Amino acid sequence: xxxxxxxxxxxxxxxxxxxxxxxxxxxxxxxxxxxxxxxxxxxxxxxxxxxxxxxxxxxxxxxxxxxxxxxxxxxx
Numbered sequence: 001x002x003x004x005x006x007x008x009x010x011x012x013x014x015x016x017x018x019x020x021x022x023x024x025x026x027x028x029x030x031x032x033x034x035x036x037x038x039x040x041x042x043x044x045x046x047x048x049x050x051x052x053x054x055x056x057x058x059x060x061x062x063x064x065x066x067x068x069x070x071x072x073x074x075x076x
Contacts, residue, residue: 001025003042005050006058014052017045022062029060 003025005014018025025042032040032054040060041051 002063004059004061004063005040005052006060007052008056008058014050016042016050018042019045022064025060025062 001018001020001022003016003018005016007014020028020042028042029040032038035054038054039051040054040057041049043049
């Protein structure tokens with residue numbers, strides 16, 4: 001699943017590919033936001049960990065769970 005994270009005062013968004021479901025990501029985000037000095041962290045598909053203080057979060061965009069076909073062809 002692709003996650004886009006906007007960080008305040010940073011012009012580029014962070015893009016993270018993770019194996020977590022949308023519900024799992026949302027639950028982690030809710031836990032992080034519940035604390036004033038919390039951090040939101042995700043581990044990507046290569047094992048790299050991204051840690052962002054919740055005070056710096058601008059937005060979190062969670063991609064779709066389903067895989068959509070790419071290209072011009074019809075169904076297989």
